Every structure is written in structure tokens, then in C-alpha cells.
Amino acid sequence: MHPRQMTKERRENMRATLDAAAKHLVGRRIEAVRYISQPEVETFGWSNRPLELLLDDGSTLYATADEEMNDAGVIVLKRGDDEMCFGRY
Numbered sequence: 001m002h003p004r005q006m007t008k009e010r011r012e013n014m015r016a017t018l019d020a021a022a023k024h025l026v027g028r029r030i031e032a033v034r035y036i037s038q039p040e041v042e043t044f045g046w047s048n049r050p051l052e053l054l055l056d057d058g059s060t061l062y063a064t065a066d067e068e069m070n071d072a073g074v075i076v077l078k079r080g081d082d083e084m085c086f087g088r089y
Contacts, residue, residue: 029056035089036062041072048072048088063088 006014032054041049050072052062063073072088 024059025061028059030054031056036072044069046071050088051075051086 030053034052034054035049036052038049041047048071050062050064052060053075054060063075065071065073074088075086077084077086
């Protein structure tokens with residue numbers, strides 16, 4: 001669907017998601033980076049281990065394949081024209 005053809009409901013859902021993410025992430029500091037543990041992978045039923053960012057308020061952030069958390073995802077860092085993928089293992 002072309003962005004200009006987005007429904008009002010979809011635009012509202014995107015805005016709500018963006019607002020929630022900003023509320024929880026803006027101003028946070030990354031304290032550590034690790035791969036999630038093998039027991040966590042087994043709990044999720046995944047076959048891969050994504051990177052996990054540990055934030056200064058005790059929260060964690062990690063990539064999943066989709067909203068249903070069907071498997072681990074990758075994190076992409078974009079700096080200027082350069083992109084770096086932090087893979088899953």
C-alpha cells in the first residue's frame with residue numbers, strides 16, 4: 001500500500017506506536033550489549049539468538065522477526081551512507 005493511501009486507522013496506529021516507543025526509549029542510555037541466553041531462546045521457541053541492548057532503567061531491547069515474536073531478528077545501524085547489520089546466531 002502506498003503511504004498516501006494509508007487508512008486513517010493505520011496512520012493512528014502508527015502514531016500510537018511511535019509515541020509509545022518514544023516514551024520508553026528517548027533519553028535512555030545503553031548500558032550493555034549481549035546475545036540473549038540459550039535458555040531464553042528455548043523459552044521463546046526460537047532457533048536464533050539476537051543481540052539484546054540493556055538500558056539504564058533496567059529495560060531490554062532486542063529484535064524479533066515480527067510482532068508475533070516468531071524468531072530473532074537483526075539490528076541495523078545506519079550512519080550516513082553506511083549500514084551495519086548485527087546478526088543473530
